[in-house]
Amino acid sequence: MATPFMTVGKASREMELTYCARPDCRFCINGNERLLVYEYMPQGTLTQHLFDWGENGCAPLTWKQRVAIALDVARGVEYLHSLAQQSFIHRDLKPSNILLGDDMRAKVADFGLVKNAPDGKYSVETRLAGTFGYLAHEYAATGRVTTKVDVYAFGVVLMELITGRRALDDTMPDERSHLFHGHCTAHEPYQRPDMGHAVNVLVPLVEQWKPTSHEEEDGYGIDLHMSLPQALQRWKANEGTSTMFNDTSFSQTQSSIPAKPY
DSSP states (O other), X not given: OEEEOSSSOHHHHHHHHHHHTSTTOEEEEEXXXXXXXXOOOTTOBHHHHHTSTTTTTOOOOOHHHHHHHHHHHHHHHHIIIIISSSOEEOSOOSGGXXXXXXXXXXXXXXXXXXXXXXXXXXXXXXXXXXXXXXXXXXXXXXXXXXXXXXXXXXXXXXXXXXXXXXXXXXXXXXXXSBOOOOSTTOSSGGXXXXXXXXXXXXXHHHSOOOXXXXXXXXXXXXXXXXXXXXXXXXXXXXXXXXXXXXXGGTTSOOOSSOXXXX
């Protein structure tokens, strides 16, 4: 995938140049052409596998693949928000901007609408851009953005992964044409978690759970042989005691990157 970067905005160039420092990205300068060359993702977009799998001759995504894709996307957005050299807002997170490799693991793509994230809880005013169905309410109404607009879009993508329905479905009756709201798509931005919290919630469903010295394995461990509904029921049963779901975790989210290797 090659993307010309001389015609896009300053924040987008900064994001792409930050990414270009990674070993899996190359650039090409040929006369007036400036290209960034990324890893080829042979399985195309999430849209193809989530909504158009029948027409494309693909098998429907398994639950394991869906949850792994959700985790990959959450980690990608978390990187933009808090782990890159600067903090960025994607502004157009949706299935067609999520690319899949042969192992069906996902990477976030298309940084053409990226904006520098404001410091702290402040918002920045910008021209409305993005895709209806994935736009947070406050962004659509005021044109002001924070990182929480990406959290909202991630919540919509997550519900699409779970239900197999599009964010906006014109074939459904009006009262069922929009996906129902969840935690990431809360109406007020302050009610939405940071992406680091979303990563922390998804990790035990995808990767082997590893207790820290402050936790007991029998209390919060996830049996990898459980089905997704069973795992969620167990989480629900432990909600009152698990540190993963306490009330303060949403407002004081830490990065999903562990402080020290296990």
